[in-house]
Amino acid sequence: MTGVISLINGVPADSVASTDRGLHYGDGLFETITCVAGRPRWLPLHLARLRRGCERLQLRFAAFDTLVAEIGALAQGDERCIVKLLLTRGPARRRGYAPEGDETPTRILTRYEWPPASPRAATGLRVGLSAVPLGINPLLAGLKHLNRLEQVLAQAAMRAQGLDEVLMLSSAGHVIGGSMSNVFFADADGLFTPSLSDCGIEGVMRERVCAAAERCGTRVSIRPVSVPELAQVREAFLTNVRWEVQPIAALGGRALSGHDHVQALRRWLDAAPA
Amino acid sequence: MTGVISLINGVPADSVASTDRGLHYGDGLFETITCVAGRPRWLPLHLARLRRGCERLQLRFAAFDTLVAEIGALAQGDERCIVKLLLTRGPARRRGYAPEGDETPTRILTRYEWPPASPRAATGLRVGLSAVPLGINPLLAGLKHLNRLEQVLAQAAMRAQGLDEVLMLSSAGHVIGGSMSNVFFADADGLFTPSLSDCGIEGVMRERVCAAAERCGTRVSIRPVSVPELAQVREAFLTNVRWEVQPIAALGGRALSGHDHVQALRRWLDAAPA
Numbered sequence: 307m308t309g310v311i312s313l314i315n316g317v318p319a320d321s322v323a324s325t326d327r328g329l330h331y332g333d334g335l336f337e338t339i340t341c342v343a344g345r346p347r348w349l350p351l352h353l354a355r356l357r358r359g360c361e362r363l364q365l366r367f368a369a370f371d372t373l374v375a376e377i378g379a380l381a382q383g384d385e386r387c388i389v390k391l392l393l394t395r396g397p398a399r400r401r402g403y404a405p406e407g408d409e410t411p412t413r414i415l416t417r418y419e420w421p422p423a424s425p426r427a428a429t430g431l432r433v434g435l436s437a438v439p440l441g442i443n444p445l446l447a448g449l450k451h452l453n454r455l456e457q458v459l460a461q462a463a464m465r466a467q468g469l470d471e472v473l474m475l476s477s478a479g480h481v482i483g484g485s486m487s488n489v490f491f492a493d494a495d496g497l498f499t500p501s502l503s504d505c506g507i508e509g510v511m512r513e514r515v516c517a518a519a520e521r522c523g524t525r526v527s528i529r530p531v532s533v534p535e536l537a538q539v540r541e542a543f544l545t546n547v548r549w550e551v552q553p554i555a556a557l558g559g560r561a562l563s564g565h566d567h568v569q570a571l572r573r574w575l576d577a578a579p580a
Numbered sequence: 581m582t583g584v585i586s587l588i589n590g591v592p593a594d595s596v597a598s599t600d601r602g603l604h605y606g607d608g609l610f611e612t613i614t615c616v617a618g619r620p621r622w623l624p625l626h627l628a629r630l631r632r633g634c635e636r637l638q639l640r641f642a643a644f645d646t647l648v649a650e651i652g653a654l655a656q657g658d659e660r661c662i663v664k665l666l667l668t669r670g671p672a673r674r675r676g677y678a679p680e681g682d683e684t685p686t687r688i689l690t691r692y693e694w695p696p697a698s699p700r701a702a703t704g705l706r707v708g709l710s711a712v713p714l715g716i717n718p719l720l721a722g723l724k725h726l727n728r729l730e731q732v733l734a735q736a737a738m739r740a741q742g743l744d745e746v747l748m749l750s751s752a753g754h755v756i757g758g759s760m761s762n763v764f765f766a767d768a769d770g771l772f773t774p775s776l777s778d779c780g781i782e783g784v785m786r787e788r789v790c791a792a793a794e795r796c797g798t799r800v801s802i803r804p805v806s807v808p809e810l811a812q813v814r815e816a817f818l819t820n821v822r823w824e825v826q827p828i829a830a831l832g833g834r835a836l837s838g839h840d841h842v843q844a845l846r847r848w849l850d851a852a853p854a
Contacts, residue, residue: 312598321595322603324586324688329596330666331728332606338675363729364736390675392604401664401692403728403759404735414598418675441715441779442751446729453727454605454677455637455720461678462638477716477751485677505715 313376313415326412328394331403332452334412335359337391340420340547341381346389348547349374351510356393359449365395367411376415386420388548392452421548424470430555430562431470431544435533436460436485439477440505448508460485471544473536473557476504481531484544487552488512492541492567496525511545518574524567540564550575587650587689600686602668605677606726608686609633611665614821615655620663622821623648625784630667633723639669641685650689660694662822666726695822698744704829704836705744705818709807710734710759713751714779722782734759745818747810747831750778755805758818761826762786766815766841770799785819792848798841814838824849 312320327333337352346352353370360367373391380389396409426432438460446453456474464472464485471484482500483489488509490499497519502508519526541564542554553568555561586594601607611626620626627644634641647665654663670683700706712734720727730748738746738759745758756774757763762783764773771793776782793800815838816828827842829835 310599314598320598322598324588324594324596324666324690325584326603327732329600329603329668329688330610330726331732332726333729333732336604363733388675392598394603401662401695402735403731404739405732407736414603416598421675438719439717441717441720443713443715443730445712445733446715451729452604452606453729455607455725455727456717457677458601458605458607458679459637459719461676462681465678 311417323397325397334394334452339389341387344382346381380417388418390416430553432556433471433554434469436472436474442504447505448502457485482506487544487546491539498527500531585691597671599671608668608726613663615661618656620655654691662692664690704827706830707745707828708743710746710748716778721779722776731759756780761818761820765813772801774805
């Protein structure tokens, strides 16, 4: 890959131990951090989620100050770039799922070039429904952990269909979110977005949008969302830290036209501190 | 780790590219192959499952002959050893879940020493019920893929409780299997073992036991198993390629005493070709 620079445990490197538990089990977490004008954006929100993940997985990582310094160093140089962090439980000393508890975590920071925008970013994205279910596990729900085969399968099918994103349903049939984004819908009462207590990722931009909506006086209901509800929706948008707030132009082949909430939220988000 | 030898894509090595999709997403498969007297056991069954996994994940790997030769080479030298294969989709050329489709898979073969037997292996294992659910995803069910955080969490709790194994339930509440084994129960009609169409791993030893039972004239029913049924069970055993057939001495604190099926199956399995 061009423009890729990696720091592994603080040292420029491009390989990890083949015994790493991140590789064997997906035993770790990640964050995708957008950097603009040499500064990582919304870093406290990323780090807060990472801390929640470490607690949930009982992954003992304390070097947050070092991590912040390393992310700051990688953010330099380009007007815009993406810094991806992988934090794994580290190399295993023996075979088997059970962690010993005293592993030394591996932190892998990689700087990527900012990818080109989708040609449909200005007019709205084409979004379908994925046939790949999301397994329900409240112990892992919300976390940005490294078990991502469901998203891999969903995006492989999405690419084949020429879509920009797919909404994924839990194995119980509830709408959870995009394969790489969270989703918000508008109704007469304001906005609603799926509850993530069963599965899905609690996105940094989702959190910012919920806060922005409150400031705008727009109610956001976090609740289970069923598939039949999608047929009633007039406005919907996707969020992640790269896209920020991206309107859905077509959902399952049906055109959506509303943009009122997106415009108001974008004004507030643009004015808010990074 | 002592006694560990690794071959990565055929070359002695101990590290993999930090861009590998196995590390980023758990995008790959594994096999744990037992080797005795310099020979891998039940290799055709391992390879058949690996092929099924490659098809399901659309992971294009063709070098099965090379793989077999490498496993054979690693199996040499010790009376008994474990060879673990990781087969990932390979290094990514760009960021993002979607595979390009033309990645070069990474094969990582590691030889481990045969671990010491549990002190309770002779008398039967102490088994509990895990509080960690298994997410339901029929597209991934049965495969030995690299998304194993559920097993990691289950075994961390199991160790803390001093148990040898835990049975895991699907998020719908069905008994699926052990965290590192399949499970069989005996009733008046013969044996029954959980259906794995929602989640769980189709173990090589499970397949051998089903075949052995048929030869012994014992019926094996593969079907959904509920938690209340466990209270009626008099005989149960766990299977994996290392343990082979291992009786459960206590299930959720209740002693199990039957050994009839285990003894008959062991006689047949010991006589069967490896």
